[in-house]
Amino acid sequence: MKISTKLLTSSAVSVGLVVAILIGNTVVVQQIKETVREKSNGTAETIKAALAADNALKSEIITLKDFVLFQNQNAEIEKSHAEFIQALDELERLMPNTPEISVIRTRHQFLRRIATQLIEQSSNQANVENSQLYFRSINSFNRDIKLFLDQLIKRADEQRLAVAQDLENLHQVQRIISFVVVAVILMLMVGEFMLIWQPTIKSLQNLQTGTSEIATGNFEYRLNILTGDEIEDLAKAFNNMAVKLAKSHETLIKNTELTHMNQRLELEIAERKQAELELQIALQELQSTQAQLIQTEKMSSLGQLVAGVAHEINNPVNFIYGNVTHANEYTKELLQLIRLYQEEFPTPSHTIQAKIDDMDLEFIQEDLPKILGSMTMGSQRIQQIVLSLRNFSRLDEAEMKAVDIHEGIESTLLILQNRFKAKPENAKIDILKEYGELPLVECHAGQLNQVFLNIINNAIDALNSYNAERSPQEIANDPSYIKITTQLLQNERVVVRIADNGPGMTEKVKQKLFDPFFTTKPVGQGTGLGLSISYQIIVEKHSGVLRCESELGKGCEFWIEIPLHQQETPASTVPIQAIA
Structure with missing residues (x-):
């Protein structure tokens, strides 16, 4: 089987398994969501009905008590x-x-009888003793009914909590399935490496060993490669070549043309060494391409994750923000109702006054609108963050289009804002902006945002390393900052300059700055591909200029320059993404 067939077969199996898991996940989650939604709606209706019954009971009790006092509300x-x-x-x-509910109906019938007695005796003048008796009866039945109503409300609320727990379990199922998908992908990658790549690499190493043996004159050396692909055919050809070379060598020993044959053999060996060298260079280029593709996939997944998170956060935030407005209006109305009660009944009963003192009603009336205002501001802030995340990912804008460069810079700064704050291990980094008046710029917005992210991230790392070597007094005297400047040149080109007051860099480092895999960071903290791919994005993708101006001890400034309008070029089959 050919290597390409192996790769296509393993890839098809991998994609099939992942798709099957995802489809099964979607079906199960949709069924559970529908069940949870039905339960949630039923619970909400139950709580609403219970609260309506509670409010109606309160209204009836108040009406009965008013009738005992004034005897003028039969219709009410x-x-x-x-x-x-x-x-x-x-x-x-x-x-x-x-x-x-049956007990509540029985208790309510007694209230109905009291109401009937009150209406029948309304023509007679009730004395104080009868009024007190009625008041005690009404209060007694009210407490009984209220007790059972509270039990129903509590039960409905418990059902609501159970529905919420079901929803949390649904989210847990989704997380578990996501972990399973990741585990399956990793297992498939490991299996593909063990079954395809490792045998292929080992076979290539055997071929290289065979070439070296032949080059040293060991014409009896043979390869035993049984991979069933092109490498096995190459090994057979190698063995045939070795046999022929052995025979030729014997012939050369016996032939007077031995010297000429040796010269041709040396030439052939030299050519094979050249081919081997070219093969080593091709392998290095392949490794570089593989690393870039891996990083590209990582950033593509990151962009999809950012857009997905922004989308998922947006819906509940809109729900909260929309309901906060109604809650604010309802709160105002309830507070107005309380003030009316205070005006109409300036002298409340001892029980009500005790409750007012216990709950600090005056403070609640003053603080509740502030709380709702803070909730509104928080919801608006989350909406702004979601918008910035969506602007940064730009997943729906793979082609060239005119965008606001400042919007992309602000989205990038918002994503990195946590790194600018002062922390126990790192000092605060100030962001200085000098934005010029720029028109819309035609570019790949998502890729350009990744360039900004790469350069600003590198500046933050450099400043943090620099501050780790300085004393607190030195940091206070010369605070760290990153300055971002934009301007429009006369030749219709846009310039973005990102400068810092860090340690700067040597001329030797500047010369290798945009080379693939070159990094000054410790092992494990940098891939050396960020600035290299940023250079490709600016220079190759946008026909622009990316350069660095720096002196040791005087900070660093990156100069990003692209034309205002791009010329049409064939689209790349694989979009280049920067390395975070």
């Missing part, structure tokens, strides 16, 4: 009674076969 008694019965019927529909 009937209306509040009907509202409570209607709410109780709705609650029984949502919670059938609930024993508490």
Whole structure:
């Protein structure tokens, strides 16, 4: 089987497994979501009905007490009674076969009897003793009914918490499946390496060893490669060549033309060494391409993750932000209602006054609008962050289009803002901006944002390393900063300069700055591909200029220059992404 066939087969199997897992994940999650949504709607209706019954009961109790005092609200008694019965019927529909509802109906019938007695005796003048008796009866039945209603509300709230737990379990299932997908991909990659790449590399090494043996004159050396692909054919050809060379060597010993044959053999060996050298160079280029492709895939996944997170955060934030407005209006109305009660009933009962003192009603009236205002500001801030994340990823803008360069810079700064803050291990880094008036610039917005990210990240790393060697007094006297300047040149080219007051760099480092795999960072902290690929993005993709101006001890400035309008060029099959 050819190597290409092996690779295509293994890739097809890998993609098939991943797609199958993802489709199964989607089906299961959708079914669970539908079940959770139905439960959530039923729980919400149940709580709403229970609260409606509670409010209707309060209204009926108030009406009955007012009638005991003033005997002038017969219609209100009937209306509040009907509202409570209607709410109780709705609650029984949502919670059938609930024993508490039967008890509530029985207790409410006693209230109904009290109301009937009050209406029948309304023509007679009630004395104080009867009024107190009615008040005690009404309060007693109210407490009983309220007790069972509270139990129903508590049960409905427990159902709501159970639905919330189901939703959390759904999210846990999604996370587990995501881990499974990643594990399957890693296992497939390891399997492909063990089954395809490792035998191929080992076979190539054997070929190289065979070439060296032949070059030293060991014509009896043979290769035993059984891979079933092109390398096995090459090994067979090598063995045939070795046999022929052995025979030729014997012939040359016996032939008077031995000297000429030796010269031709030396030439052939030299050519093979040249081919071997070219093969080593090709392998290095292949490794470089592989590293760039791996980093490209990482950044592509990062961009998709950023866009996905922004999308998922956006929906709940919009929901919260939309409901905060209504909550603010409802709170204002409730506070106005409380003020009206305070004006109409300036002398509350001892129980109500105790509750007011215990809850500090005046502070709540003053602090609750502030809390809602803070929630509104927080929601707006999250919306701004989500917008910046979406602007940074630019996944829907793979082709050239006119964009606002300043918007991309601001999105990049927002993503990196945590690195600018003062921390126990790192000092604060100030961001200075001198933006010029720029028109829309035609470019690959997502790739340009990655260039900004690479350069600013490198500046932050350099400043942090520099500050680690300075004393707190030196840092206070010369605070770290990154300065970003934009301007439009007369030849319709846009310039973005990113400068820092870090340690700078030597001329030797500047000369290798844009070379692939060159890095000054410790092992494990840098790939050496960030600035190299940034150079490709600016110079090759945008026909621009990327250079660095720096002196040791005087900071560093990167000069990014691209034309305002791009000429049409054939699109690359693989988009270049920078390395974070």
